[in-house]
Amino acid sequence: MPVRETEREVVLTHPTDDTTSVHILKYGATVYSWKLKSEEQLWLSTAAKLDGSKPVRGGIPLVFPVFGKNETDEYLSKLPQHGLARNSTWEFLGQTKENPPTAQFGLKPEISNPELTKLWPMDFLLILTVELGPDYLKTAIEVENTSSSKELKFNWLFHTYFRIEDIEGTMVSNLAGMKVYDQLLKESYVDKHPVVTFNEETDVIYQNVSPERAIQIVDKGVQIHTLKRYNLPDTVVWNPWVEKSRGMADFEPKTGYQQMICIEPGHVHDFVTLAPGKKWDAYQLLCKEELKYQAIQ
Numbered sequence: 362m363p364v365r366e367t368e369r370e371v372v373l374t375h376p377t378d379d380t381t382s383v384h385i386l387k388y389g390a391t392v393y394s395w396k397l398k399s400e401e402q403l404w405l406s407t408a409a410k411l412d413g414s415k416p417v418r419g420g421i422p423l424v425f426p427v428f429g430k431n432e433t434d435e436y437l438s439k440l441p442q443h444g445l446a447r448n449s450t451w452e453f454l455g456q457t458k459e460n461p462p463t464a465q466f467g468l469k470p471e472i473s474n475p476e477l478t479k480l481w482p483m484d485f486l487l488i489l490t491v492e493l494g495p496d497y498l499k500t501a502i503e504v505e506n507t508s509s510s511k512e513l514k515f516n517w518l519f520h521t522y523f524r525i526e527d528i529e530g531t532m533v534s535n536l537a538g539m540k541v542y543d544q545l546l547k548e549s550y551v552d553k554h555p556v557v558t559f560n561e562e563t564d565v566i567y568q569n570v571s572p573e574r575a576i577q578i579v580d581k582g583v584q585i586h587t588l589k590r591y592n593l594p595d596t597v598v599w600n601p602w603v604e605k606s607r608g609m610a611d612f613e614p615k616t617g618y619q620q621m622i623c624i625e626p627g628h629v630h631d632f633v634t635l636a637p638g639k640k641w642d643a644y645q646l647l648c649k650e651e652l653k654y655q656a657i658q
């Protein structure tokens with residue numbers, strides 16, 4: 362059975378390899394597990410809530426219509442951190458392809474978290490497409506402005522928690538030479554380091570990262586994850602380290618920061634603005650590839 366639906370979730374299993382699967386919770390349309398040949402690729406907190414009581418700590422939460430906490434926009438500033446998509450139950454729209462197994466989920470104001478749509482009274486339709494390849498996972502988003510008169514202004518981000526062996530032996534490549542905004546220091550600079558390494562809390566936004574660049578997560582010299590992007594110019598790199606993990610009730614075990622790194626492709630440095638009736642789309646592709654160092658142009 363390549364697609365199985367339960368009340369809570371949808372599970373896709375690859376037809377030629379049943380050890381390759383993806384679990385998508387209807388709450389937030391959150392991918393919370395992706396196994397490739399039996400090996401889990403994503404990090405999920407052991408205290409993550411999968412019952413719809415709060416956004417999932419781990420997997421791939423979806424961030425829309427605002428990244429972080431907005432303080433200036435009349436409506437977006439009323440929403441909680443990271444918006445309303447991860448706190449709403451999406452509709453399973455069905456399977457759209459047998460092989461690679463592909464499923465779609467939809468969200469519109471009528472079914473979104475009513476407490477939050479009250480604060481942000483906009484018209485929109487989101488369609489998430491999850492495609493499980495034999496050796497990749499693609500998550501694609503289409504945003505439509507369904508209003509006949511108002512512009513739709515939003516951020517989008519795939520908040521992907523990658524599973525790693527050991528944060529201190531991990532490097533993230535191909536971001537060298539990019540302009541970066543450090544959310545902790547509240548400063549912008551150009552990152553001249555050939556690779557990103559970790560030895561403290563990290564919360565940075567790389568801007569205008571060329572779509573040609575495949576971002577690679579490297580463990581002791583070996584590529585373990587490759588992230589490709591379409592129409593997502595910004596990349597957030599986040600690891601909460603010791604203190605911040607301690608402060609998050611749903612982050613367990615407390616040493617879990619050593620086994621995770623969030624590399625989050627998005628459109629967050631500025632907003633996407635869609636005229637009435639218009640659509641915007643983007644995707645992230647998680648795969649494995651040979652280690653490739655892409656020089657600074």
Ligand SMILES: O=P(O)(O)OC[C@H]1O[C@@H](O)[C@H](O)[C@@H](O)[C@@H]1O
Pocket residue numbers: 429442443520544564565597599625
């Ligand atoms: O705790 P949340 O709302 O899931 O956010 C987790 C992190 O998400 C990251 O995307 C942000 O850059 C961080 O600032 C934030 O702490």
